[in-house]
Amino acid sequence: MQERPQRRIDKRVPRARALRRDATEAEKKLWQHLRQPPFKEHHFRRQATIGNYFADFASHQAKIVIELDGGQHAGSASDQVRTNYLEANGYRVLRFWNNDVLENMSGVLLTIDTVVNAERPPTPDPSPPQAGGGE
Template sequence: MRSQKLIGRAKQMRREATPPERKLWAYLKADQLGGAKFRRQVVIGPYIADFACRAPVMLVVEIDGDTHGAQGAYDAERTRFLERKGYHVLRFSNRDVMQDIESVLATIAASLR
């Protein structure tokens, strides 16, 4: 069950999106990528996914900032949880999104097929 605290945090994260999140969202919103409907800052269990799609496939896209290097175990458990829920998880670095958006989009599009 979703806690009100998590839902509130997700709303705050939508308002305070990072530059890489804003950049990727510009390409994912409004079904622009293969007609897939993405949502941002989605509560899934005890976690908030950066971007999630439920159709045509269940896909979570995470953008990892500098802090993710120190939290490998947390990210691994989070990924395992999302995979148990049926999601395929893709992770990209801030640098990937900001400097090579075409490759990021191509990888996401390939995962949607």
């Protein structure tokens, strides 16, 4: 009987789990929306690992990272280094203040939706004729 190769243990997993468990109120609130249509189809993940970083929310499919920041992040040089790394790896980074999520969720969701859909080709107008529906 062949032995299966042992899975490599990712040492980031316990930290990601702790970050999910200890989510801020803003993270919890936004997560409820990202799990529902129309965002559900983009498979956002909470505390997704990208390199050595943990993104608050990331869609690897859409190459979008969403970061929620409290006041301690104002002018943070380390946040800029992190953003540069993520952008160098092909991700678009959206940053929102926690109070924006808590007080202006519709504006936050509109911004995310606009960015998510920016890469989609426009629907032809008028729609092309249906196959076999000769007129």
